[in-house]
Amino acid sequence: EIxxxxxxATLSVSPGERATLSCRASQSVxxxxxxxxxxxxxxxxxxxxxxxxWATGIPARxxxxxxxxxxxxxxxxxxxxxxxxxYCQQYSTRPPTFGPGTTVDIK
Amino acid sequence: QITLKESGPTLVKxxxxxxxxCTFSGFxxxxxxxxxxxxxxxxxxxxxxxxxVYWDDEKRxxxxxxxxxxxxxxxxKNQVVLTMANMDPVDTATYYCARRPRRGEDFFDYWGQGTxxxxxx
Numbered sequence: 001e002i003x004x005x006x007x008x009a010t011l012s013v014s015p016g017e018r019a020t021l022s023c024r025a026s027q028s029v030x031x032x033x034x035x036x037x038x039x040x041x042x043x044x045x046x047x048x049x050x051x052x053x054w055a056t057g058i059p060a061r062x063x064x065x066x067x068x069x070x071x072x073x074x075x076x077x078x079x080x081x082x083x084x085x086x087y088c089q090q091y092s093t094r095p096p097t098f099g100p101g102t103t104v105d106i107k
Numbered sequence: 108q109i110t111l112k113e114s115g116p117t118l119v120k121x122x123x124x125x126x127x128x129c130t131f132s133g134f135x136x137x138x139x140x141x142x143x144x145x146x147x148x149x150x151x152x153x154x155x156x157x158x159x160v161y162w163d164d165e166k167r168x169x170x171x172x173x174x175x176x177x178x179x180x181x182x183x184k185n186q187v188v189l190t191m192a193n194m195d196p197v198d199t200a201t202y203y204c205a206r207r208p209r210r211g212e213d214f215f216d217y218w219g220q221g222t223x224x225x226x227x228x
Contacts, residue, residue, distance in 0.1 A: 056216075
């Protein structure tokens with residue numbers, strides 16, 4: 001099973017600032033990497049798949065990059081509604097596995 | 108509009124079998140490439156994938172829970188059922204069902220609201 005790690009565990013950001021979240025896979029997943037956002041009491045929402053393709057309705061301030069084992073989610077200018085927990089997930093090899101999450105909170 | 112909704116008991120006793128139903132609309136599980144999966148999340152913890160059933164009735168399970176899980180689909184009713192045997196307090200979690208949108212890519216584009224299951228005597 002591929003193990004996913006994320007850093008940092010918590011990221012404190014002021015509204016309007018840039019946020020950079022990292023995700024690492026224990027072996028190559030090519031570009032089969034998705035990012036999700038989860039707010040308290042809500043289900044996860046798909047943001048990015050294929051490492052860099054926006055899901056339906058996702059604002060352009062979210063962008064994904066990377067391939068192989070190293071991936072980045074960038075939020076170019078953080079809005080108040082962007083605070084929450086962000087998970088990466090690989091789907092290159094079964095079973096699909098999730099990272100432990102990065103919490104983005106208000107600085 | 109695609110929606111999914113989980114239903115089932117909120118409380119089960121240790122050693123009992125949990126049965127959860129995912130009822131969905133806006134897509135068909137007979138469409139080539141589509142799947143429906145179950146993912147759970149213990150309180151304050153990360154997401155854990157449990158099982159997937161695909162349009163062709165192929166089924167996949169988490170290796171660590173394989174012996175306890177069964178997933179089935181009823182295409183005519185737009186439902187997917189997950190059973191988990193021998194429940195334990197560590198299985199206390201919110202259980203989500205979600206759609207896998209296409210062939211070869213096991214990510215999830217639409218999710219249900221989740222259902223919280225507590226395991227306690």
